[in-house]
Amino acid sequence: xxxxxxxxxxxxxxxxxxxxxxxxxxxxxxxxxxxxxxxxxxxxxxxxxxxxxxxxxxxxxxxxxxxxxxxxxxxxxxxxxxxxxxxxxxxxxxxxxxxxxxxxxxxxxxxxxxxxxxxxxxxxxxxxxxxxxxxxxxxxxxxxxxxxxxxxxxxxxxxxxxxx
Numbered sequence: 001x002x003x004x005x006x007x008x009x010x011x012x013x014x015x016x017x018x019x020x021x022x023x024x025x026x027x028x029x030x031x032x033x034x035x036x037x038x039x040x041x042x043x044x045x046x047x048x049x050x051x052x053x054x055x056x057x058x059x060x061x062x063x064x065x066x067x068x069x070x071x072x073x074x075x076x077x078x079x080x081x082x083x084x085x086x087x088x089x090x091x092x093x094x095x096x097x098x099x100x101x102x103x104x105x106x107x108x109x110x111x112x113x114x115x116x117x118x119x120x121x122x123x124x125x126x127x128x129x130x131x132x133x134x135x136x137x138x139x140x141x142x143x144x145x146x147x148x149x150x151x152x153x154x155x156x157x158x159x160x161x162x163x164x
Contacts, residue, residue, distance in 0.1 A: 001046055006031065010039055011049065018052040063091075063109035065116045066137040069123060070102035077103065077128040085126050091119045102133070 003011060006029060013025045022033040022040070029036075043049040058066065073082065079097045082104050086095045095106040106123070110116035116136070124132045 001048055003043075003048060007039055007043060007048070010036060011043070014040070014049070014052070018054075058093075058109045062111050065110045065112055066140070067108050067110070067116055067120075068135050068137070069106045069108060069120060070098075070133040071104040071106065071123065071129055072101065072131045072133070073103040073128050074130050079104075081128055085128060086123070089119060089123070091115075 009029045010025055013020055013028060022036040025031075026033045026036045031039075040049065058064075071082070082097070083095065086092055086104075086106060089108075091108050091110055093107045093109055095104060097103060098105050108116060108119055110119055116134075120132060120134055123129060
């Protein structure tokens with residue numbers, strides 16, 4: 001499904017603040033609150049909007065250390081096998097298969113360096129993992145939570161990373 005311009009603008013408004021009222025969104029994009037609600041209901045029913053959530057600063061939960069781990073797997077390891085293996089780790093915020101030498105990359109949040117090292121060791125010990133390569137984040141520079149700026153607006157106004 002491809003979103004039309006109005007639907008895309010609604011999605012961007014909700015991505016910015018999912019608690020925003022339909023009236024507020026409607027005022028910005030030129031629709032009535034009931035029209036916005038109908039569109040949101042339709043987008044949910046069609047699967048374009050999969051849910052509403054809250055974004056929490058990981059540091060507020062005691063997760064002060066962030067890093068990325070490249071995973072190099074043994075031959076014939078399926079993406080599903082990697083996903084199943086990594087799903088057990090609450091420290092993993094995201095995991096994706098990638099192009100290049102690595103088979104997958106995972107974003108990890110940990111309480112401190114020792115905790116990150118323990119997670120890295122556990123991942124490296126998975127039976128399908130041949131080796132890993134990791135990097136630690138010093139300062140997040142930019143984080144976006146939507147698919148991009150609506151209606152060609154200035155990307156500099158998009159959400160930047162929260163201070164740590």
